[in-house]
Amino acid sequence: NAGVTQTPKFQVLKTGQSMTLQCAQDMNHEYMSWYRQDPGMGLRLIHYSVGAGITDQGEVPNGYNVSRSTTEDFPLRLLSAAPSQTSVYFCASSPRTGHTEAFFGQGTRLTVV
């Protein structure tokens, strides 16, 4: 059972480049979310989705786009990477019933030079 799968695990980008961080879950969860983790800052919510076709902004959405065309996939797009987006990114999913366990991927370490 794969759970939540994130790709790639590591990525180096040049300032101004674009890329998509992939996230897929095989648990038929309605809720999916993206976080970034910086030293001493905990995990901060970027964007989230409560179902296919529905997305909303979290605490730090600027510079990131998301879409949710299927229940399984929730990609995070960086349109024009900046050094401030150097971080570790985590994707998570949880059942629609809410107030239950959230499952996290292994993370993507992104460096923008």
Add this chain to the structure above:
Amino acid sequence: GENVEQHPSTLSVQEGDSAVIKCTYSDSASNYFPWYKQELGKGPQLIIDIRSNVGEKKDQRIAVTLNKTAKHFSLHITETQPEDSAVYFCLTGKPGGSYIPTFGRGTSLIVHP
């Protein structure tokens, strides 16, 4: 919105000692109190959770206690082991609407052999 404060930010103990991490919250409607553990290089993982209809829950060496009147809940780890070294996060959830975990800065627990 909810304001969750977690203390301490860093906790250093000797192997075999007990560790206690405390969280206070502000929203009296909160009724779900999970704890997540994040090991180095991994995503957070749920280790224990409690709902407002109980005051304590145990799972082997870990326990969570809840005081709804005082609006605080605590994670207790007994007989600590080096593998307990990690960052621990407390969260809250409440009924009505989606539950997207919102993390604070966490507690870094270091267990010295």
